[in-house]
Amino acid sequence: MLTAIVGINWGDEGKGRMVDLLSEEQDIVVRYQGGNNAGHTVINNKGKFILNLLPSGILRPEVTCVMGNGMVIDIEHLVHEIEKLREAGIAISPANLKISDKAIICPPYDVACDKLEEARLGDKKFGSTNRGIAPVYGDKYMKKGIRMGDLLHMDYLKERLANILEYKNLTITKIYNAPGYTMDDMISWFETYGAPLRDYIVDTTAFLDEANKAGKRIMFEAQLGALRDIDFGIYPYTSSSNVIAAYAPIGAGVPHLKIDRSLGIMKAYSTCVGEGPFTVEMFGEEAETLRAAGGEYGAATGRPRRVGGFDVVASKYGVLCQGADELALTKLDVLSCMDKIPVCVAYDINGKKVDLFPSGEALNQAKPVYEYLEGWQCDISQAKKLEDLPKQAIDYIKFIEKAVNCPIRYVSVGPDRDAYLTMF
Numbered sequence: 001m002l003t004a005i006v007g008i009n010w011g012d013e014g015k016g017r018m019v020d021l022l023s024e025e026q027d028i029v030v031r032y033q034g035g036n037n038a039g040h041t042v043i044n045n046k047g048k049f050i051l052n053l054l055p056s057g058i059l060r061p062e063v064t065c066v067m068g069n070g071m072v073i074d075i076e077h078l079v080h081e082i083e084k085l086r087e088a089g090i091a092i093s094p095a096n097l098k099i100s101d102k103a104i105i106c107p108p109y110d111v112a113c114d115k116l117e118e119a120r121l122g123d124k125k126f127g128s129t130n131r132g133i134a135p136v137y138g139d140k141y142m143k144k145g146i147r148m149g150d151l152l153h154m155d156y157l158k159e160r161l162a163n164i165l166e167y168k169n170l171t172i173t174k175i176y177n178a179p180g181y182t183m184d185d186m187i188s189w190f191e192t193y194g195a196p197l198r199d200y201i202v203d204t205t206a207f208l209d210e211a212n213k214a215g216k217r218i219m220f221e222a223q224l225g226a227l228r229d230i231d232f233g234i235y236p237y238t239s240s241s242n243v244i245a246a247y248a249p250i251g252a253g254v255p256h257l258k259i260d261r262s263l264g265i266m267k268a269y270s271t272c273v274g275e276g277p278f279t280v281e282m283f284g285e286e287a288e289t290l291r292a293a294g295g296e297y298g299a300a301t302g303r304p305r306r307v308g309g310f311d312v313v314a315s316k317y318g319v320l321c322q323g324a325d326e327l328a329l330t331k332l333d334v335l336s337c338m339d340k341i342p343v344c345v346a347y348d349i350n351g352k353k354v355d356l357f358p359s360g361e362a363l364n365q366a367k368p369v370y371e372y373l374e375g376w377q378c379d380i381s382q383a384k385k386l387e388d389l390p391k392q393a394i395d396y397i398k399f400i401e402k403a404v405n406c407p408i409r410y411v412s413v414g415p416d417r418d419a420y421l422t423m424f
Contacts, residue, residue, distance in 0.1 A: 006245045009271075011227075014331065037128075054081055057221070067100060075105055109169075310400060339375045375392060376393045
């Protein structure tokens with residue numbers, strides 16, 4: 001059984017929490033794209049954890065986690081992330097963590113290029129997390145990337161790095177007028193942070209193929225959501241990778257396999273980190289109330305998230321892009337703070353009402369068309385089944401489910417691992 005856990009909207013939907021919850025039923029959890037530019041927050045009996053690179057299944061000792069070839073890995077960040085989890089009592093070893101030999105490493109010079117380019121753009125910046133993601137994916141497609149497997153062959157790595165670093169230094173010094181990087185410093189960086197990871201590096205294609213043949217249950221974990229996909233998202237305000245479920249087998253290393261189940265994660269309201277069009281955005285006191293109630297601050301960056309009502313137009317599109325078979329609706333409890341709950345059911349684009357998600361300038365011009373549903377204004381965090389919820393909360397769930405035309409299977413009513421109910 002191959003399951004993908006994917007975001008329906010702009011990211012930050014609560015995928016990490018759902019992966020942690022559902023990984024109890026899995027043998028293997030695979031992260032298949034992205035880097036440390038986003039975070040998954042998981043709260044369980046061992047505490048609160050923010051995972052930037054490691055798959056969320058790492059918090060379950062019986063689960064094997066895989067970092068796929070579609071990822072870009074800042075090895076310095078990864079070493080520190082592993083150390084922090086070990087300090088919290090989480091066991092990590094080559095037995096329960098496998099890193100693809102084909103995954104690309106994100107070096108300091110790409111982080112520098114990311115920061116320098118955002119600074120150059122000024123008011124026209126893309127809202128990068130400044131973690132080097134766009135430059136390192138650029139390296140990958142320009143054939144200037146260093147792979148995790150190269151850490152096992154340092155002479156080969158040094159040979160390739162010499163040519164790559166010459167190119168990178170030309171960019172940094174001549175375009176941005178900033179200091180370049182020396183070979184000695186970069187070799188030291190690769191050796192310092194590469195050495196602790198060498199035993200984890202494997203051919204994940206062979207590992208996952210054998211696991212699938214053995215009937216193992218495999219879950220693919222995405223970062224961000226459909227609207228941040230490099231092809232189908234709100235370009236150019238997207239991530240630099242494909243976050244959609246269809247890419248999961250490719251980014252994991254098993255392009256010959258097909259997903260059996262796509263579970264889409266979406267919040268009961270909308271949030272967005274970074275720049276770009278966000279049609280349902282709230283401002284002022286209304287936004288602050290919702291942001292505070294939901295604790296809406298980026299797990300990787302700490303940036304306050306932009307917030308708004310549920311966006312039916314964007315969510316229907318996300319469901320379509322992700323090929324979602326069923327959905328998990330997260331943070332329903334946060335809406336307990338609202339008397340009337342806004343739901344964007346259509347967009348007004350230059351006087352024309354549309355319900356298909358647009359792109360480019362048409363999306364920039366879109367204005368929300370709202371319907372308002374009754375709030376429930378009571379604590380629902382102890383609900384264990386649908387009947388435990390107030391009628392207004394049930395009506396809200398049913399309205400959303402019908403509007404996006406996809407069954408909602410899970411509803412979270414609090415941050416704890418067991419604070420959820422199953423619809424069917």
